[in-house]
Amino acid sequence: MHILLHDFAGHPFQAELSRVLARRGHRVTHAWFAGDTGPKGRMARTEGDADTLAFLPAGQDLRYSKTDFLRRRAGDIAYGQELGQAICAMKPDVVISGNTPTEAQEGIQRACRQTGTPFIYWCQDFYSVAASRLLARKLPGPGHLIGGYYRFLERRQMRRASRVLHITESFRAQTDAWGIPRERVSVIPNWGALDEIGVLDRNTAWAQANGLGPGTRFLYSGTLAMKHNPELLAGLARAVTAGDQVVLVSAGVGADGLAARAADGTLPGMRVLPLQPFEVFPQVLASGDILLAVIEREAGTFSVPSKILSYLCAGRPIVLAAPGDNLAAQILRETGAGQVVEPEDTEGFAAAAQAFRDDPAARQAAGAAGRAYAEAHFDLERVADKFETLFSEARNGL
Numbered sequence: 001m002h003i004l005l006h007d008f009a010g011h012p013f014q015a016e017l018s019r020v021l022a023r024r025g026h027r028v029t030h031a032w033f034a035g036d037t038g039p040k041g042r043m044a045r046t047e048g049d050a051d052t053l054a055f056l057p058a059g060q061d062l063r064y065s066k067t068d069f070l071r072r073r074a075g076d077i078a079y080g081q082e083l084g085q086a087i088c089a090m091k092p093d094v095v096i097s098g099n100t101p102t103e104a105q106e107g108i109q110r111a112c113r114q115t116g117t118p119f120i121y122w123c124q125d126f127y128s129v130a131a132s133r134l135l136a137r138k139l140p141g142p143g144h145l146i147g148g149y150y151r152f153l154e155r156r157q158m159r160r161a162s163r164v165l166h167i168t169e170s171f172r173a174q175t176d177a178w179g180i181p182r183e184r185v186s187v188i189p190n191w192g193a194l195d196e197i198g199v200l201d202r203n204t205a206w207a208q209a210n211g212l213g214p215g216t217r218f219l220y221s222g223t224l225a226m227k228h229n230p231e232l233l234a235g236l237a238r239a240v241t242a243g244d245q246v247v248l249v250s251a252g253v254g255a256d257g258l259a260a261r262a263a264d265g266t267l268p269g270m271r272v273l274p275l276q277p278f279e280v281f282p283q284v285l286a287s288g289d290i291l292l293a294v295i296e297r298e299a300g301t302f303s304v305p306s307k308i309l310s311y312l313c314a315g316r317p318i319v320l321a322a323p324g325d326n327l328a329a330q331i332l333r334e335t336g337a338g339q340v341v342e343p344e345d346t347e348g349f350a351a352a353a354q355a356f357r358d359d360p361a362a363r364q365a366a367g368a369a370g371r372a373y374a375e376a377h378f379d380l381e382r383v384a385d386k387f388e389t390l391f392s393e394a395r396n397g398l
Contacts, residue, residue, distance in 0.1 A: 001093035002027040009099040012041030022053035031056040037251040080107020087111040098122030118162040118394040128154035162394040191378040192309035199315035200286035207287035215243035219288025224254025235346035237270035285314035294321040297343045312374040317366035337370030
């Protein structure tokens with residue numbers, strides 16, 4: 001079949017799924033927002049890829065802003081219209097779309113309805129619920145109304161979808177509350193790019209090229225957006241001893257603020273570097289001794305930091321600031337692959353990271369536990385089997 005797989009964020013693991021599906025004989029068009037600054041997978045054909053695989057960069061000419069609400073909304077609408085036009089032109093057999101702003105998703109789903117194409121809503125998080133909580137806090141009054149509008153749209157999109165795909169069973173409670181029939185809801189957990197991210201020595205070529213010192217490296221990789229609290233990383237940078245470094249490989253408003261403070265000497269323990277291409281991403285992760293992740297409480301229940309799945313593949317201990325009911329937090333606690341603190345616990349975050357620094361045996365055990373979990377759960381062939389079943393059910397109206 002012809003599958004259009006759309007991942008607004010451009011994550012590595014979803015690009016690898018498209019590659020496997022294409023190798024199985026499907027025609028796969030992998031679309032993503034090319035104007036986004038976040039970390040990306042291999043978004044181009046490489047040696048060994050099937051001839052039936054194509055990449056569709058969308059939104060390259062958009063004047064997009066993640067800090068200006070009106071410009072961001074206009075960009076989301078324009079993006080959905082652009083991808084909707086592509087869907088109408090190519091008429092794929094099935095469309096699956098995830099990580100997508102609500103109003104962008106609206107245009108994509110509208111095109112599928114016009115062409116009679118089965119549409120699968122890939123629920124990586126409840127975008128409207130997280131946005132509602134953030135807006136209510138930042139814009140009391142108007143934020144509630146705007147959030148209500150987004151919840152209306154997302155609920156309607158799920159009700160109209162051929163299938164809804166969750167990444168965790170815990171998301172079912174929300175679709176149950178929204179009246180989505182359970183027989184149209186499936187669950188396939190996310191995975192990390194296990195075959196691409198190995199356990200490497202810390203002194204990688206990337207670490208040497210960037211002059212990372214011999215001290216302990218606390219590494220954060222990924223965007224720092226509205227749903228991330230940069231003060232957790234700043235607090236750790238203030239707490240580290242001489243010779244140790246908090247290495248931030250990032251982009252976004254939070255990263256920009258931390259970079260300015262590192263440059264003026266306010267955070268001498270921090271080093272800020274730009275996001276890196278996926279080709280060196282395994283080296284980036286291996287360069288860290290302890291890997292860091294943060295997510296705000298308002299977003300944490302319905303958002304699972306995908307970076308955690310890559311961190312597990314890298315075989316390094318993880319310190320995560322997130323609500324206790326977050327899926328990533330549950331994985332770390334159950335496997336022993338890292339430590340979890342509450343999203344507001346700046347002191348606890350720094351203490352957990354420093355505890356790993358001071359206990360090499362604990363670092364090794366946590367890293368090994370994470371890698372073992374990845375090897376047991378991130379079999380991409382088995383994942384692809386589940387997606388093929390899902391696509392067939394959507395096409396057949398099951």
